[in-house]
Amino acid sequence: VTSLALPAPGPRARPRRSGALTALPSGVWYLAFFLLPLAAIVLYSFGAKPVGPGVVDLSAPSTANYSAVLSETFTSTFRQTVQTSALSTVLLLVVAFPVAYYAATRVPPRWRPLLLGLIIVPFWTSFLLRTFAWRIILSPLGPISEGLDGLGIINGPLAVLDTRAAVQLGLLYNYLPLMIFPLFVALDRVDPSLREAAKDLGAGRIRTFLTVTAPPALPGVVAGVLLVFIPLMGEYVTPTVLGGAKGLMVGNLVASQFLEAQNVPLGSAMAVVLVGLTLAVIGVVAGVCLLARTLVRRARAVELVS
Amino acid sequence: VSRTTPPSGDGLRILLDRASASRLTRRRFLGLAGAGALLAACGDGGNTADSPLGSGSGGATDIGGKLNIYTWATYTDPEVVSAFSTSSGVQVALDIYDSNEAAIAKLELAAGSSGYDIVVPTGVFIPQMVSKGLLQKLDKSKLPNLANVDPVYLDQPWDPGNEYSVCKDWGTTGIVYDRQIVPEPVTNWADYLRLAAAPKVSGMVTALAVPGDLTGIVFWRDDIDWTTTDPADLDRAEQILLAELVPHLKAFDSFPSTGMLEGSYAMSQVFSGDARVVLLEDPERYAWQLGAPKTELWMDNWTVTADAANTEAAYAFINEVLSPEVSAREVNFHGYNTGLTGIEDALPDIEQGELVFFTDEEVATMVPGAVNEAQDRLVEILNNLRAAAGG
Numbered sequence: 001v002t003s004l005a006l007p008a009p010g011p012r013a014r015p016r017r018s019g020a021l022t023a024l025p026s027g028v029w030y031l032a033f034f035l036l037p038l039a040a041i042v043l044y045s046f047g048a049k050p051v052g053p054g055v056v057d058l059s060a061p062s063t064a065n066y067s068a069v070l071s072e073t074f075t076s077t078f079r080q081t082v083q084t085s086a087l088s089t090v091l092l093l094v095v096a097f098p099v100a101y102y103a104a105t106r107v108p109p110r111w112r113p114l115l116l117g118l119i120i121v122p123f124w125t126s127f128l129l130r131t132f133a134w135r136i137i138l139s140p141l142g143p144i145s146e147g148l149d150g151l152g153i154i155n156g157p158l159a160v161l162d163t164r165a166a167v168q169l170g171l172l173y174n175y176l177p178l179m180i181f182p183l184f185v186a187l188d189r190v191d192p193s194l195r196e197a198a199k200d201l202g203a204g205r206i207r208t209f210l211t212v213t214a215p216p217a218l219p220g221v222v223a224g225v226l227l228v229f230i231p232l233m234g235e236y237v238t239p240t241v242l243g244g245a246k247g248l249m250v251g252n253l254v255a256s257q258f259l260e261a262q263n264v265p266l267g268s269a270m271a272v273v274l275v276g277l278t279l280a281v282i283g284v285v286a287g288v289c290l291l292a293r294t295l296v297r298r299a300r301a302v303e304l305v306s
Numbered sequence: 307v308s309r310t311t312p313p314s315g316d317g318l319r320i321l322l323d324r325a326s327a328s329r330l331t332r333r334r335f336l337g338l339a340g341a342g343a344l345l346a347a348c349g350d351g352g353n354t355a356d357s358p359l360g361s362g363s364g365g366a367t368d369i370g371g372k373l374n375i376y377t378w379a380t381y382t383d384p385e386v387v388s389a390f391s392t393s394s395g396v397q398v399a400l401d402i403y404d405s406n407e408a409a410i411a412k413l414e415l416a417a418g419s420s421g422y423d424i425v426v427p428t429g430v431f432i433p434q435m436v437s438k439g440l441l442q443k444l445d446k447s448k449l450p451n452l453a454n455v456d457p458v459y460l461d462q463p464w465d466p467g468n469e470y471s472v473c474k475d476w477g478t479t480g481i482v483y484d485r486q487i488v489p490e491p492v493t494n495w496a497d498y499l500r501l502a503a504a505p506k507v508s509g510m511v512t513a514l515a516v517p518g519d520l521t522g523i524v525f526w527r528d529d530i531d532w533t534t535t536d537p538a539d540l541d542r543a544e545q546i547l548l549a550e551l552v553p554h555l556k557a558f559d560s561f562p563s564t565g566m567l568e569g570s571y572a573m574s575q576v577f578s579g580d581a582r583v584v585l586l587e588d589p590e591r592y593a594w595q596l597g598a599p600k601t602e603l604w605m606d607n608w609t610v611t612a613d614a615a616n617t618e619a620a621y622a623f624i625n626e627v628l629s630p631e632v633s634a635r636e637v638n639f640h641g642y643n644t645g646l647t648g649i650e651d652a653l654p655d656i657e658q659g660e661l662v663f664f665t666d667e668e669v670a671t672m673v674p675g676a677v678n679e680a681q682d683r684l685v686e687i688l689n690n691l692r693a694a695a696g697g
């Protein structure tokens with residue numbers, strides 16, 4: 001049933017030689033600025049901090065850095081980072097979906113560019129400045145704190161800054177457009193006549209949403225989730241500005257190993273573990289989703305031949 | 307203000323009044339009622355930018371180009387910078403670090419292409435930077451104002467003969483706290499650790515994000531040499547900080563004045579000049595205590611990087627800030643003793659002067675630090691404490 005909404009795939013064109021040629025610039029770019037540095041990081045992670053000058057001592061490769069990373073000192077930060085990123089992703093989905101749905105289905109097409117433009121307006125300001133602005137908004141001596149205190153909603157000054165909650169708030173704010181846009185694009189592609197047809201055939205609002213509107217949006221959900229979850233795992237700016245000592249994330253640990261400690265090998269090992277952990281979380285979630293989809297399909301399967 | 311004659315007492319005072327009037331801290335900025343006040347403040351800054359500050363030192367004319375200074379936060383008066391830019395045609399950019407370790411790592415990782423011309427390291431880190439080839443020898447013929455520096459602050463053990471560095475200023479470390487929250491006066495490091503657990507204070511305490519200063523809290527409290535390399539001392543300090551400080555810590559913040567004034571912090575380990583920023587705002591509400599029984603003595607220094615692209619501008623700038631007028635302005639701005647001969651006498655009316663010029667008895671309790679084989683362990687302790695505080 002769902003395939004109705006999707007355009008029929010055309011005859012697949014054979015990849016031609018010129019295709020490889022057009023991919024060359026981006027290929028070189030990724031090789032030089034992504035794969036090679038990543039390989040260097042992996043290599044460094046098996047080295048040791050040099051006694052003399054230099055960045056890394058690779059004369060006696062070992063897994064000592066990985067033992068250090070997986071020690072009790074740092075694992076709690078990794079756990080907190082996964083928790084914060086996962087919770088942020090879920091919150092982003094919950095907040096972004098109604099916005100994207102509203103923009104794609106309820107707003108007349110001529111107003112959509114304006115609405116989407118407004119969503120993107122904050123991006124005209126630097127990420128760092130927008131994050132710092134929250135320090136002013138959430139300040140214990142700021143207007144919100146005094147307003148809430150005056151109304152008796154909180155007792156005493158607002159104590160959100162320099163906590164994990166402040167980090168969560170900052171992340172939600174900073175990444176929201178990244179979640180709204182893929183959802184909007186996916187929902188926008190659903191032909192409105194399908195919803196009308198569902199209505200004409202007697203489906204209620206909820207049923208129309210669940211069986212007609214939502215399924216084609218799933219690729220948008222997957223894109224949005226990946227688009228926010230991966231950078232969230234490596235976040236550094238938001239916890240630095242809003243988190244204080246309590247809001248620490250792995251990105252902060254990596255930065256302090258590279259900068260303060262001048263311990264590039266240990267920082268590299270942390271970075272490699274972070275990449276692995278991110279892939280593992282995505283893998284597990286993808287596996288669970290695929291399993292759920294298979295089960296749902298099986299349950300819904302219509303016996304055509306009895 | 308005269309262009310050519312050395313500063314008379316009156317001229318200096320006029321300068322300082324204006325400097326303090328235009329000082330726009332973040333709290334005042336937040337409290338500004340309307341655009342009118344904001345415009346007035348900007349206008350004030352604009353006027354002083356035209357003052358002939360730089361001309362007294364001479365030489366800084368039409369150098370041009372860019373000058374990138376890598377320094378600590380709120381450490382150079384923006385009006386001094388803009389006056390220098392006006393007189394020399396040099397575009398000055400400031401970049402900020404919050405620990406020597408971070409600055410050195412960045413310079414080292416950049417491997418000769420950092421882009422910075424001037425760096426302001428703490429003295430004890432200079433030998434390490436010299437051995438890593440990060441600094442260049444100073445051409446003192448381009449620094450005639452070096453003669454203004456009190457010999458007490460020259461020829462320090464970390465750079466005999468001032469081959470690579472000139473004193474920028476020196477200061478110390480103590481505690482600043484909010485009297486409305488902290489239930490009793492803080493008199494020493496023991497009080498700082500004890501009162502961190504007090505109700506309302508707990509969770510609103512900060513410590514410097516500087517490795518040696520963190521363990522210093524324990525060593526100064528217990529009168530142990532804070533340059534110790536004994537692993538047992540270091541382990542013990544880490545355990546004490548983990549048990550007594552980390553559970554109550556809100557942030558590792560090398561410049562806690564902003565957080566204190568925005569009401570986020572109740573008690574902070576702090577550099578003396580940063581504490582002065584807090585006390586200038588509200589001397590009734592906030593209090594300063596010099597670290598006791600012992601505390602540190604640090605001296606930050608002007609240095610020129612080995613890969614500096616605009617050495618001429620670098621020398622001109624350093625020479626300019628070593629002139630008495632500019633130096634007095636700097637002291638008033640950052641609140642640290644610049645070590646120029648007669649600087650204390652030139653500033654009799656400086657606000658919160660007891661945080662700038664210390665008595666002999668106070669200086670006797672201040673101990674210079676060291677960069678030794680314990681350094682890696684100290685950094686490791688900071689990072690362990692960070693991880694523990696975040697978990």
